[in-house]
Amino acid sequence: MRRFLIGAILALTAVLPGIALAEDQTRIDRLEQELRDLKQENQEIKKRLDGVAAESEETRDSFGRISSFVNISGYADAEFYLTDNDSDNAHFRVRHLSLFFIKDIQKEWRLFSEIEYEDAPFVESEHTTDDPGTVQGKLLVEQMYVEYHPELDWNVRAGRFITPAGLWNIYHYPPYVPTQTRPLMVRRIFPQVSDGVQLMYSFTAGESVVDTHLYVANGAGNPGRLDRNEEKAWGARAHLQQGSHGLGASVYREIDNVDILRNAFGLHYLWDFSPFRFQTEYQYRQNSPDTGSDFIDRGFYAQLTYDIGKWTLAARYDWYDPNGSQPQADIFRYTGAVNYHFAYNVVGKAEYNRNVFEDSTEDYNEVILAIVVAIGDL
Amino acid sequence: MYRLPRILILFFAAFFAAAPAAALSETIAIIVNRDNPQKALSRDEIRRIYTNSVLEWSDGTPVAIYDLSVDDPVREVFSGRVLRKAPSKVAQEWAHLKITNQAKNPPTAVKSESIIIRRIAREKGAIGYVSLSSVEGNPEVRIVNTIQ
Numbered sequence: 001m002r003r004f005l006i007g008a009i010l011a012l013t014a015v016l017p018g019i020a021l022a023e024d025q026t027r028i029d030r031l032e033q034e035l036r037d038l039k040q041e042n043q044e045i046k047k048r049l050d051g052v053a054a055e056s057e058e059t060r061d062s063f064g065r066i067s068s069f070v071n072i073s074g075y076a077d078a079e080f081y082l083t084d085n086d087s088d089n090a091h092f093r094v095r096h097l098s099l100f101f102i103k104d105i106q107k108e109w110r111l112f113s114e115i116e117y118e119d120a121p122f123v124e125s126e127h128t129t130d131d132p133g134t135v136q137g138k139l140l141v142e143q144m145y146v147e148y149h150p151e152l153d154w155n156v157r158a159g160r161f162i163t164p165a166g167l168w169n170i171y172h173y174p175p176y177v178p179t180q181t182r183p184l185m186v187r188r189i190f191p192q193v194s195d196g197v198q199l200m201y202s203f204t205a206g207e208s209v210v211d212t213h214l215y216v217a218n219g220a221g222n223p224g225r226l227d228r229n230e231e232k233a234w235g236a237r238a239h240l241q242q243g244s245h246g247l248g249a250s251v252y253r254e255i256d257n258v259d260i261l262r263n264a265f266g267l268h269y270l271w272d273f274s275p276f277r278f279q280t281e282y283q284y285r286q287n288s289p290d291t292g293s294d295f296i297d298r299g300f301y302a303q304l305t306y307d308i309g310k311w312t313l314a315a316r317y318d319w320y321d322p323n324g325s326q327p328q329a330d331i332f333r334y335t336g337a338v339n340y341h342f343a344y345n346v347v348g349k350a351e352y353n354r355n356v357f358e359d360s361t362e363d364y365n366e367v368i369l370a371i372v373v374a375i376g377d378l
Numbered sequence: 379m380y381r382l383p384r385i386l387i388l389f390f391a392a393f394f395a396a397a398p399a400a401a402l403s404e405t406i407a408i409i410v411n412r413d414n415p416q417k418a419l420s421r422d423e424i425r426r427i428y429t430n431s432v433l434e435w436s437d438g439t440p441v442a443i444y445d446l447s448v449d450d451p452v453r454e455v456f457s458g459r460v461l462r463k464a465p466s467k468v469a470q471e472w473a474h475l476k477i478t479n480q481a482k483n484p485p486t487a488v489k490s491e492s493i494i495i496r497r498i499a500r501e502k503g504a505i506g507y508v509s510l511s512s513v514e515g516n517p518e519v520r521i522v523n524t525i526q
Contacts, residue, residue, distance in 0.1 A: 073477065100477060112479050143479075152433040152440055152483050162478065176474035202433070202482060209431045211480075241431065274463050307467060344448060344466035345473065374473055 073376025074099040074114075077174045085355075085364035094120040096174060098142070100376070108150050112157075114143040142193060154201040160223075161198055164213035164237040165190035165250040166268045166281045168301075175374040178305050178314035178337045179351050181366075185299020185320045189264050189283040190252050191220035194233070208242040219254040220262075231255040239268075246270035250283075259290040275307040296324035312339040332356040345374040405510040406456055408523040409495070411502045414439075419522040424460050427505060428468075430475060433483050435503060443485035444494045444506035452491065456507045459525050495519060 076097045082090045097117040104110050121137030145159030162170055168186045171177070196217030203210055219233035233254030240247050250266040264285040271278040280302040288294045299320040306313045318333035337351040353366040408424055410416060415437045419427075426432050427441055434440050446453040448465045457465040475481035488494055491513075494506035499518035510524060 075477070102479075147479070170478055170480065171474055173474060173477050176470055176477075204432075207426075274467070307464075341466065341470075344469045374477070 069103075071102040071104075071377060072099060073102070073374070075173060075175050075372065075374045077180070077370055077372040079180055079349075079368050079370035082367040082369075083364060085366070095180070095370075098173075108148060110147040110149065112143060112145055112147055113141070116140045116142045145198075153203065154199070157198045157200070158196075160193055160195045161215075163191050163194045163217075163235065163252070164198065164200075164215065165235065165252060165264075166237075166248070166266045166283065167270060167279055168281065173374075174370075174372045175345060175347055178303075178312055178339050178349070179316065179335055180349060180368045180370050181333075181335065181351065181353060183281070183299070183301035183303075183316070183320075184318050184331055184333055185281075185283050185301070188320065188322070189285045189297060189299060190235075190250065190266065193223075194218070194235070195223060195227075196232075205240075208240050211237075211239045211241070213237040219256060221257060228257045229255065229259075244272045244274075246272075261288040262286070263288075277305045277307075279303050293325075297322050298324065310341045312341070313337070314339070328358040330358055347372050404452075404455075406452060406459075406507050406525040407510040407513050407521045408505070408507050408525070409498055409513055409519040410505050410522050411498055411500075412518055412520050413502050414505075414520060414522075416522055417520075421460050421523065421525075424505075424523060425462075428461055428485065430482055430484075439503040441483060442497075442501050442504040443483060444497060444504060445485035445487045446491070446494070446507075447487055447489055452507065452509055456525065 074097070077095050079093050079095055080090070081088075081093055095118065097120070099115050099117075101113045101115070102110065117137065117139055119137040121139045123137075123139075141160060143159075143161055145157040145161050147155050147157045149155035164170060166186075168177075168183055169190055169192070172182060172186070174180060194215060194217035196215055198213060198215035201212050201214075203212075214236045215234065217233045217235070218227040219229070219231065222228055231254065233252065235250065235252035237250040238248055246269070248268045250264075250268070252264040253262070255261050262285055264283065266281060266283040268281040269279070280300070282298070282300045284296065284298040286294060286296055297320075299318075301316055301318045303314060303316040314335070314337040316333075316335040316337075318335065319330065321327075321330045323329050333356070334354045335351065337349060339350075340348045342348060349368070349370040349372065351366075351368040351370070353368075354363070355366070356363050408419060410419075415435055423432070428443060428445075432441060446456075448469050450465075453465050457463060457468055461468055463471075472481060472484055476484060488497070491508040494508050495513055495516065495518075498504040498506050499516075505522075507525075510521075513519060513521065
């Protein structure tokens with residue numbers, strides 16, 4: 001009997017932990033299954049919530065698009081200018097407030113306009129005794145055109161547009177260029193804006209993209225309906241982009257208001273090897289007066305920028321020759337600039353320019369400190 | 379004599395501290411609509427699409443480009459590895475193209491990957507990028523490349 005009891009106790013001791021373990025295992029399995037179910041449920045809820053968020057954002061987006069009457073964007077900048085030029089003095093300058101009003105009309109039509117308030121215009125009609133010296137600033141319709149674009153690769157623009165020439169003339173807006181000063185030749189050889197009709201066409205050639213512009217306009221110095229001669233100007237630009245290299249040419253021909261036939265040519269090159277970017281332009285103009293001898297004006301600049309984090313460093317060499325037959329009139333400028341991007345649409349700039357003339361007594365230096373912002377839905 | 383190099387080192391340390399930080403280790407999927415004729419896209423082709431150079435697919439369907447917000451970590455990886463630029467730099471370049479009205483086919487920036495997936499599922503010509511885990515097994519879109 002004692003033996004039997006001992007045997008039974010030993011058998012129970014051996015079997016009971018096994019039973020307990022099996023029960024534990026079943027419980028663990030059940031818990032694991034519950035955990036898996038919960039995870040799946042959680043994922044489904046997450047997906048559903050994501051869907052709800054996406055739907056609500058899409059609704060907001062569509063509502064925004066439907067309700068937006070005109071897209072308003074632009075830029076503004078203020079600067080402090082310091083110089084040792086005898087004819088100028090240090091000053092603050094509320095330089096630009098440029099507003100873009102863009103309206104997409106149905107799918108194929110667009111109104112694009114840029115109103116520029118330069119140097120904070122002050123015009124007050126009551127103060128009729130003000131002399132012209134007290135009236136300040138400039139109010140300018142820099143661009144206003146109606147665009148028709150049935151396809152993404154071509155469009156026609158009628159109105160006033162930035163003259164498509166070279167690089168700087170088109171891509172010059174202060175929030176996105178490293179300097180406040182433009183290269184010396186810009187706007188002197190090709191006009192800043194043109195009033196007329198422009199055709200833009202883009203096509204691909206292998207791996208390259210070619211953008212072309214062809215336009216007819218009133219000519220330089222003939223804004224709006226004030227075209228002061230029968231002659232019309234015409235111009236063209238082509239830009240070939242192959243990977244990080246861009247190469248292009250521009251031409252412009254007009255007979256201006258004092259009967260000078262002007263033929264302008266330009267070449268440009270861009271190399272974007274991030275974080276470096278190099279761009280250079282050469283422009284040349286043959287001027288043939290009705291009476292008198294021909295003369296040329298020409299210019300060149302080369303600019304290198306380097307992006308590091310929120311900083312951009314830039315250096316530029318600049319040359320402009322207003323009259324090829326008078327070498328003493330040449331102007332040179334050496335520029336160094338540092339930009340700090342507080343945000344992708346807010347930039348602080350510090351710029352130094354050394355302006356050098358054939359007559360060294362005319363040389364002078366400039367320092368410009370500026371804060372620039374881009375505004376609106378860009 | 380001893381202090382100047384130190385000051386210079388501190389200056390450069392502060393200067394370069396602003397360099398973009400690496401982000402996200404997750405794989406990114408480049409996706410198009412399931413009916414898109416393109417079965418695969420190389421990084422170069424994707425870069426060209428995202429940089430104003432390709433306007434339509436081989437069957438003539440216009441390309442609709444989708445992007446995430448500038449501060450989205452997925453965009454940071456995509457931008458760095460495919461476009462080889464920080465998202466803020468790319469945003470600046472698009473802004474410059476838009477402000478000059480030279481942007482032929484600018485990307486539409488949306489706030490979430492779900493929206494990109496939904497839009498691409500709906501639009502035949504659409505292309506976008508999302509994290510691979512969010513789109514794996516989705517029959518409405520096609521993965522044309524992945525970026526580690």
